[in-house]
Amino acid sequence: MPTQLDQLKTMTTVVADTGDFNAIERYQPQDATTNPSLLLKAMQSDTFRPLGIDAINWAKSQTNTQHAIALAADKLSVLIGCKLMGQVPGLVSTEVDARLSFDTMATLEKALSLIAMYEDAGVDSSRVLIKIAATWEGIQAAHILESKGIHCNVTLLFSFAQARACAEAGVYLISPFVGRILDWYKANEPEGDYTGANDPGVMSVKAIYNYFKKHDFSTIVMGASFRNISEIQELAGCDRLTISPVLLEELAQSEAPLEQKLSDSASVSAREPVLDEQTFRWQMNQNKMASDKLAEGIRQFAIDQEKLESLLKKLSG
Template sequence: MASLLEQLRGYTTVVSDSGDFNAIQQFRPQDATTNPSLIAAAAEMPGYQTVVDDVLKQVRKDAGSGASDKDIAALAFRPLEVAFGLKILNIIPGRVSTEVDARLSYDTEKSVEEAHAIIALYDKAGISRDRVLIKLASTWEGIRAAEILEKEGIHCNMTLLFGLHQAVAAAEAHATLISPFVGRILDWYKKDTGKDYAPADDPGVHSVTTIYNYYKKFGYKTVVMGASFRNIGEITELAGCDLLTIAPKLLTELESTQGDLPRKLDPANSQKLDIKKIPMDKATFEKMHAEDRMAHDKLKEGIDGFSKAIVDLEVLLTKRLSEITEPATAAH
C-alpha cells in the first residue's frame, strides 16, 4: 500500500515548511516556504554558515566603512532571506515564499516598498516573478498591500491567517494564496478550554475546511494552503486542500505511515453547501476581528513572534560579524 504522503500528493500540492535545504532535498516538495523563525534556526546551523557569511560580507561591502556591525545586521535580513530563497529554488520546481518584515504589518506603503525590494533582489538573480510569493501578515493593511502588489503581477501569500474575515478579505483582494495556521488555532483552543481535540474535531481543521468551502462555493481564484500542523491527524483531515505546507518531521511520519487516505476536501462538495456570502469592507473586517478572540490574539502574537525572531536574528548576525575575520577595509 502507498504511504500517506504518496496518497496525499494525489489530492494536494505538498509544500516544505523549512529553511533547511537538506530536508527540502530529501522530500522534493513542489514549493517551499520560510519565515523569520525558520531562517534564524537555519542560520545557526553550521552547514549554512557560508551562506550567512557571504551575505554579511556583501552587505558590509555595500554599506561602506562607516556602517557599524549592528547596522549591517539590520540590513542583512532581506538579502539573507533571498539568499536562502535562491538556494531553495535550486532544489524545488515551484515557488518559494519570502516574508516581508513583520514589523511592517500595519503599514501598507512600507510593506509594498519592502516587497518591491525583495522582488528586485530576485529579479537581479534572474528569478521569474512566477517563482516567488511575497508573504504578508493578514492585517487589513497587509491585505491592502497584497491588492496593490497583485495588480503589478507580484504574487502574495497571506500568512498569520486565523479567521474567515481575513480569508474573505484576502480573496476579495485577489491574493494568490492564503496560509491559515491550523496548529496555532488548536493551541489557542486547548489553552482556552483545557480540552484535547481529536483531529476530526480540531478547531484549526474546522477553520480551514470552512475557508476552503467558502472559496470553492463562490469561485475565488485564491488558493488555500493549510500551515502550522501539530500532528499528522490534522493533515489527513485536510486531504484535498489546494496545498499543505508541512514541516520535515511530519513529512517523515507521513512517508513512513501506511493506510487508506480518503479525500476530505472537494470543490464538488463545496458547491452543495448552503453558505452565505459576506460583504467585506474595513468596518466589517474590524468588527469580525474584534469579535473573534482567537484570531485577534493569534494575529497579534504571530506578528510579535515573527518581529522578535527578526530581532534575535539581527543579534545573531551582529555576533557573527564580529567573528568574520575579514576586515571592514576590504570594502575599499
Template sequence: MVNQLQQLKSMTTVVADTGDVEAIAAFQPQDATTNPSLVLKAIQQDKYAALAQEALDWAAQHASGAQQITRAADKLSVLLGCKLLAQVPGLVSTEVDARLSFDSLATIEKAHELLALYREQRIDTNRVLIKVAATWEGIQAARVLEQQGIRCNLTLLFSFAQARACAEAGVYLISPFVGRILDWFKKHAPEQDFDGERDPGVQSVSQIYHYFKQHQYSTIVMGASFRNIGEIQQLAGCDRLTISPALLEELANCDTPLVQKLRGATAAKARPSQLTQQQFRWMMNEDAMATEKLSEGIRQFAVDQVKLEALIGELLRG
C-alpha cells in the same frame, strides 16, 4: 503499499515548511516556504555559514550603518530562498519583516526590495511569493502588489474574516494556521475533545476552503502550522498543505489508506459585497482567538527578526 505522503501528493500540493535544503531533497515537495524563525534557525547551522558570509559581504558593499544589518538580513532570506528554489520545481515564499505588518506602504516597498534581490541572483520572480501578515494593512498591501503582478502569500491567518478579505483583495494564496488555532482552544477548554473532525483548526480551514469554492474565488488555500498528522489527514484534498519535515517523515512512514476529505466541486453561489475596513475590524474584534493569535504571531516573528539582526550585527562586528 503507497505511503500516506505519496497518497497526499496525489490529491494536494505538498509544500515543505522549512529552510533546510536537505529535508526538501529528502521529501521532494512541490513548493517551499520560510519565515523569520526558520531563517534564524538556518543561520545558526554551520552548513549555512557560506550563505551568511555572502550576505554580510554584500551588505558591506551596498549599505552603511544600521542599514547594513537590515540589508544583510534581507539578502540572507533571499539567498536561502534561492537555495530552496534550486530544490523544488515550484514556488518559494519569502516573508516581509513582521514589524511592517501595520504599514501598507512600507510592506509594498519591502516586497519590491526583496524581488530586486532575487533578480540580482537571476531568479525568475514569478516563482517567488511575497509573504505578508494578514492584518488589514497587510491585505491592502497585497491588493496593490497583486495588481502589480506580484503574487502574495498571506500568513498568520486565523479567522474567516481574514480569509474572506484576502479573497476579495485577489490574493494568490493564504496560509491559515491550523495548529495554532488548536493551541488556543486547548488552552481555553482543556477538558474538550478536539480530535479528528472536532479540531477547530481543521474546521476553520474546511469552512474557508468550501466558501472559496462556492463563491469561485481563485485564492489558493494552504493549510499550515500542523501539530499532528491527524490534522493533515483531515484536510487531505485541500489546495495545498505546508508541512514540517518531522510530519512529512511521519506521513512517509505510514502506509494506511488516506481518504480525501476536501473536494473542489460545489454549487456556485453569488459573491457578497466586499468587507469594509470597519466590518473587518469588528469581525476580528469579535473573534478573541484570531485577535490574540494574530498579535502573538506578529510579536513572535518580530522577536526572531530582531534576534536574526542581532546575530548579523555580531558577525559584522566580528
C-alpha cells in the same frame, strides 16, 4: 503500497515548511516556504553560516549605514530562497519583516525590494511568493502587489474574516494556521474534544476552503502550522498543505489508506458584498482567538527577526 505522503501528493500540493535543504531533498515537495523563525534556526547551523557572511558582505557593499544589518537579513532570505528554488520545481515564499505588519506602504516597499534582489540574482521572480501577515494593512499591500503581477502568500491567518478579505483582495494564496488555533482552544477551553474532525483549526480551514469554492474565488488555500498528522489527514484534498519535516517523515512511514476529505465539488453561488475595513476590524475584535494569535504571531516573528539580525551583527564583526 504507497505511503500516506505519496497518497497525499496525488490530491494536494505538498509544501515543505522548512529552510532545511536536506529535508527538502528527501521529501521532494512541490514548493517551499520560510519565515524568520526558520531562517534563525538555519543560521544557527554551521551549514548555513556562509550564506549569512555572504549576505553581510553584500549589504556592506550597498551601504555603510545602520541599516546594513537589516539589509543583510533581507539578502539572507533571498539567498536561501534562491537555493530552495534549485531544489523545488514550484514556488518559494519569502517573508516581509513582521515589524511592518501595520504599515501598508512600508510592506509594499519591502516586498518590491525583495523582488528586486531576486531579479538581480538572475532568478525568475514569478516563482517568488511575498509572504505578508494578514492584518488589514498587510492585505491592502498584497492587493497592490497582486495588481503589479507580484503574487503573495498571506500568513498568520486565523479567522474567516481574514480569509475572506484576502480572497476579495485577489490574493494569490493564504496560509490559514491549524495548530496554533488548536493551541489556543486547548489553553482556553481545555474541556473540549478536539480530536479528528473536531479540531478547531481543521474546521476553520474546511470552512474557508468550502466558501472559496462555493463563491468561485481563485485564492489558493494552503493549510499550515500542523501539530499532528491527524490534522493533515483531515485536510487531505485541500489546495496545498505546508508541512514540517517531522510530520512529512511520519506520513512517509505510514502506508495506511488516506481518504480525500476536501474537494472542489460545490456549485457556485453569487458573492456577498465586499468586506470593508470597519466590518473586518469588528469581526476580528469579536474573535478573541484570532486577535490573540495574530498579535502573538507577529510579536514572535518580530522577536526572531531581531535575533536573526543580532546574529548577523555578530558575524559581521
